[in-house]
Amino acid sequence: MTTIDFVVIITYFITMIAIGLWAMRRVKGQEDYFMGGRGFGKLLQTFAAFGAGTGAHEPVQVGRTVWTSGLSGVWSAMMWLFVTPVYWFTAVWYRRMRHLTLGDWFVERYQSQLLGAAYTAFAILFYMFYLSTMLSAIAKFSVPLMGTDMMFGMELKYVLVPLISMIVIAYGVLGGLTAAYWTDLIQGIFIILLSILLIPYGLWELVEKFGDPSTQGLLDGFTILHQRVSAENFGLFTGPSAGEFPPQYIFSLTLLALVGIVVQPHFIATGGGSAKSEDEARIGLVVGNFLKRLCTAGWAITALIALALLAGNVEIAADPDKVWGVAAREILGPLNMGLVGLMLACLLAAMMSSADAYMIVTSALVVRNVYSPYINSNASEKECVRIARLSGLTIIVGATIVSLVMGDVFGQFKLAIELPLLFAAPFWVGIFWRRSNAMAVWLTIGFVGMVFFVLPYLLPVLNPSMRTDPAYTVSTEVVTTTRERTATEVDVARREAWETAKAQAENQYVNDPAKLDAALKKLGASPPDAVVGETIQLSMTTGGESIFWNDVRADNSNLMTVREETSEDGTRIVVQKRTGEFKGEGPLKIDFLIYQWLGIIDLSDASKATLETLRLPPRVILPFVFLMLVSLVTPRGNAEKLNRYYAKMKTEVDPDPEKDTAKLAESYANPTRFDDRRLLPGTDWEFMKPSRKDITGFLVSVVVCFIILALLIWVANIKA
Numbered sequence: 001m002t003t004i005d006f007v008v009i010i011t012y013f014i015t016m017i018a019i020g021l022w023a024m025r026r027v028k029g030q031e032d033y034f035m036g037g038r039g040f041g042k043l044l045q046t047f048a049a050f051g052a053g054t055g056a057h058e059p060v061q062v063g064r065t066v067w068t069s070g071l072s073g074v075w076s077a078m079m080w081l082f083v084t085p086v087y088w089f090t091a092v093w094y095r096r097m098r099h100l101t102l103g104d105w106f107v108e109r110y111q112s113q114l115l116g117a118a119y120t121a122f123a124i125l126f127y128m129f130y131l132s133t134m135l136s137a138i139a140k141f142s143v144p145l146m147g148t149d150m151m152f153g154m155e156l157k158y159v160l161v162p163l164i165s166m167i168v169i170a171y172g173v174l175g176g177l178t179a180a181y182w183t184d185l186i187q188g189i190f191i192i193l194l195s196i197l198l199i200p201y202g203l204w205e206l207v208e209k210f211g212d213p214s215t216q217g218l219l220d221g222f223t224i225l226h227q228r229v230s231a232e233n234f235g236l237f238t239g240p241s242a243g244e245f246p247p248q249y250i251f252s253l254t255l256l257a258l259v260g261i262v263v264q265p266h267f268i269a270t271g272g273g274s275a276k277s278e279d280e281a282r283i284g285l286v287v288g289n290f291l292k293r294l295c296t297a298g299w300a301i302t303a304l305i306a307l308a309l310l311a312g313n314v315e316i317a318a319d320p321d322k323v324w325g326v327a328a329r330e331i332l333g334p335l336n337m338g339l340v341g342l343m344l345a346c347l348l349a350a351m352m353s354s355a356d357a358y359m360i361v362t363s364a365l366v367v368r369n370v371y372s373p374y375i376n377s378n379a380s381e382k383e384c385v386r387i388a389r390l391s392g393l394t395i396i397v398g399a400t401i402v403s404l405v406m407g408d409v410f411g412q413f414k415l416a417i418e419l420p421l422l423f424a425a426p427f428w429v430g431i432f433w434r435r436s437n438a439m440a441v442w443l444t445i446g447f448v449g450m451v452f453f454v455l456p457y458l459l460p461v462l463n464p465s466m467r468t469d470p471a472y473t474v475s476t477e478v479v480t481t482t483r484e485r486t487a488t489e490v491d492v493a494r495r496e497a498w499e500t501a502k503a504q505a506e507n508q509y510v511n512d513p514a515k516l517d518a519a520l521k522k523l524g525a526s527p528p529d530a531v532v533g534e535t536i537q538l539s540m541t542t543g544g545e546s547i548f549w550n551d552v553r554a555d556n557s558n559l560m561t562v563r564e565e566t567s568e569d570g571t572r573i574v575v576q577k578r579t580g581e582f583k584g585e586g587p588l589k590i591d592f593l594i595y596q597w598l599g600i601i602d603l604s605d606a607s608k609a610t611l612e613t614l615r616l617p618p619r620v621i622l623p624f625v626f627l628m629l630v631s632l633v634t635p636r637g638n639a640e641k642l643n644r645y646y647a648k649m650k651t652e653v654d655p656d657p658e659k660d661t662a663k664l665a666e667s668y669a670n671p672t673r674f675d676d677r678r679l680l681p682g683t684d685w686e687f688m689k690p691s692r693k694d695i696t697g698f699l700v701s702v703v704v705c706f707i708i709l710a711l712l713i714w715v716a717n718i719k720a
Contacts, residue, residue: 005341012345013167015186045284047188048270048357050291057133059195059299063323066303067316070233071716074300075245079253081708083261084289085701089694090262091272091281093431096649098660101361102268103369106423109430109645110438111637116369118445119423123265123365124395126419127358131399134355135161142344143325158404164348165355165400190346192291195298197343201331202305209309210489221305222718228308228489234716236709249609252616259620260420263427266361277655286701290708297712302327304716312493317501318523355396363392418619422448425623431649433628434642434684440631448623456587466588471596473552473582476611477604478544478559483571484537487530495527502526544578545608548593550586557582577604591618643671646686650674 058077065073097105103116103123142160203221207213210224226234237247261267270288272281306327310316315326332339367388372379379387425448426441459466466472501523509516528536546552557580566572591614592603603611647667651674654660667673679687690698 002338002340004338005344008338008341009345009348012190012348016167042280042283042287045270045272045275045280046288046291048274049285049288050188051191051270051288051357057136058296060321060324062296062299063303063306063327064320066300067307067320067323069245071236071300071304071712072245073303074236074296074712075250075253077296077299078293079250080257080261080289081293081705082254082702083258084286084293084705085698086258087271087285087289088282088697088701090267091275091285092278093649094268094272095275095278095281095653096651097268097273098648098653099268099273101364101368102263102265103365105268106426106430107369108641110426110436110441111641112438112441113369113373115438115441116365117374119265120362120365120369122419122422123362124398126265127362127395128398128402129419131355131358131395132402135164135399135403138164138348143322161400161403165396188291190342191295193342193346195295195302197339197346198302198327198331199298199305201335201339202302202309202327205309205331206305219718225305225308226717226719228311229304230485230488230490232485233304233307236713246607246609249613252613256616256620259424259428260418263420263423265365266357269361270357278653282697286697290701290704293705293708294711297708297715300712301715307490311490312497314497314500314504317494317497318505318519355399359392359395360388362395363388366391366394418452421452421619421623425627429624429627429631432686433631434646434686435636436627436631437634437637439634440627443630443634444623444627447626451590451622452619456590459588459590460584467549467584468581470582472548472588473584474547474604475552475578475582476543476545476547476606476608477562478541478576478578480539480541480574480576481571482537482539482574483569484535487528487532487534487536489532491527491530491536492532495530498523498527542607545611546584546589547603547606547611548589549584550589552582552584554578554580554582556580575605589615591615594618644668647671647674649686650677650688 062074062077065076067073099105099108101116103119106119107113107116138160200218203218203225206221206224206228207216207218210228211220237245271285272278275281275284303323306316306323310323310326310330313326313330315322328340328343332343367384371387371391372384376383422445425444426436429436430441502520505516505519505523509519525539525541528538530536557578559576560579562575562577564572564574592611595603595614603614606614647670648664651663651667654663674688675681677689679685679689
């Protein structure tokens with residue numbers, strides 16, 4: 001990075017802090033600090049949803065998966081696409097709640113103040129792990145851009161991660177949600193730049209490096225892209241790692257995301273609760289998230305261009321997570337225009353626009369659901385805001401510690417993404433079914449926590465023989481697929497880069513076998529020897545996945561061939577089975593223990609994607625079934641309070657606070673005034689007949705989903 005790059009980054013930081021100082025003077029009370037006075041229109045709501053929903057880890061993640069799996073790798077982030085139409089409905093829910101936190105909603109709906117405190121504890125833990133993934137991704141992205149992994153005698157992450165955290169604390173703590181939303185507007189523009197900046201420069205670099213700039217234009221870069229990269233990399237459901245993102249796996253990821261995302265704590269603000277009206281809430285949430293989906297498409301195209309340009313790069317061969325950072329450095333660096341600094345600022349924006357919202361929402365939960373009810377119920381507005389500013393530090397500091405200690409982006413993300421299972425069923429069922437009650441919710445939280453978070457670790461401790469029991473150490477079949485195709489220039493470059501990276505690892509870790517083994521594992525299998533235009537054999541080995549554990553270890557493992565077959569197109573498939581004495585490692589996958597109890601135990605021929613798909617039914621369905629069954633045998637909630645709650649949720653929000661209060665008073669006085677709109681009157685189910693606006697908005701959103709996919713496929717397959 002040059003001086004001008006550092007000037008760009010410093011200017012960006014100063015601007016964010018200045019906005020925080022400006023917004024601080026506008027904060028008069030809790031609603032100003034936590035919800036910005038509920039005065040945000042479509043523009044700010046759109047960029048708030050866009051910014052809070054776009055994490056710094058996602059461009060890095062898409063860069064890696066597209067590099068290894070072709071265009072189909074876009075599903076590592078595009079899995080949220082078909083969740084977006086449902087936001088047309090959920091945005092209305094959050095606005096009609098008229099609460100400052102989702103903890104307040106749990107308190108009102110289930111008539112339990114303690115449930116709000118429990119939700120606060122979940123939120124703090126969730127955001128510590130979720131934000132830490134972004135901080136870790138920033139640190140990894142910055143290494144190739146800055147040209148060093150050391151600063152002031154320390155690893156770069158130990159300097160950069162705390163610095164970023166302090167900037168977020170500075171403007172977020174000072175200005176509250178107003179500062180967060182205005183910075184999100186600026187940062188949203190930066191994120192869009194991040195998503196498209198490398199595409200034109202990368203295409204032109206392809207023309208200059210492998211074409212003829214005197215006769216070819218920018219769009220000819222797409223032609224060169226297809227000449228250098230094999231056709232298999234341009235399929236949305238196929239690719240070099242065919243089967244990594246099959247349709248059933250994408251469906252399961254979408255459903256899991258839909259079930260859990262509604263209880264992510266920031267959704268009550270960015271999901272519509274801070275908007276002026278229901279229309280602003282809906283349009284902001286849906287359009288903001290569609291912007292993100294378009295950006296995801298941009299990240300995928302960028303990764304394909306990087307593959308064509310940098311297939312021979314040794315840094316990426318050794319660690320595909322560095323695709324984005326190396327591409328930015330190699331493509332933008334030589335221009336010496338401050339664009340490398342701008343790219344880093346853009347990725348910082350992706351992280352900071354999420355972090356500020358998360359921090360403010362967490363501080364609101366602490367104040368509303370812990371401090372006020374349990375510590376000082378008579379606290380003034382000024383005191384509550386002060387406590388909020390102090391408590392907001394916990395989430396950022398905690399995330400910083402987790403990031404520095406763990407440093408495992410995938411591990412941190414996996415922990416965070418499964419935690420919402422604790423509260424997902426109580427939220428969904430509570431929205432639609434009067435019969436669910438606080439006792440059933442507590443028992444459900446205990447059930448989910450025990451089954452999916454405690455027993456996987458506890459059962460192997462109570463019964464250590466499980467780790468070596470042949471019934472639990474089975475693995476899926478090892479399938480080696482060998483096929484032929486014509487070698488491209490990328491194939492040649494990848495082989496050379498792999499050999500160089502392997503030699504470097506062997507020299508660097510000659511006296512450290514453990515680190516050498518880890519480096520070679522990350523490097524992956526050797527690409528085939530290739531000469532452009534000649535036929536090469538590509539072998540891909542899948543399977544060998546432990547069914548009941550994260551992995552199984554064996555000192556004397558062998559492979560026994562089960563069957564061999566050759567298809568009409570010449571593809572040869574060899575199926576083998578692992579034999580030997582194994583020991584399970586990591587937590588028990590209790591989902592598959594359930595399948596075993598049900599008699600569904602032969603998963604030997606299941607792919608990794610199928611195994612992941614099969615984790616869906618127990619984790620999604622069981623909490624709902626358990627909650628509903630227990631609700632039927634436990635006491636109902638207070639009928640009068642439930643009447644008030646459902647009457648409020650059916651009353652359309654008026655942007656004028658006084659008029660809205662009057663409308664609520666009318667609904668409270670006559671809770672049955674909307675019964676003519678119920679789909680199932682006279683029952684405990686509160687499904688309402690959808691309006692024309694409901695149906696139209698949802699259908700338009702579904703169509704937009706397919707338009708985005710069509711646009712991605714079209715751009716990826718342009719040939720000038």
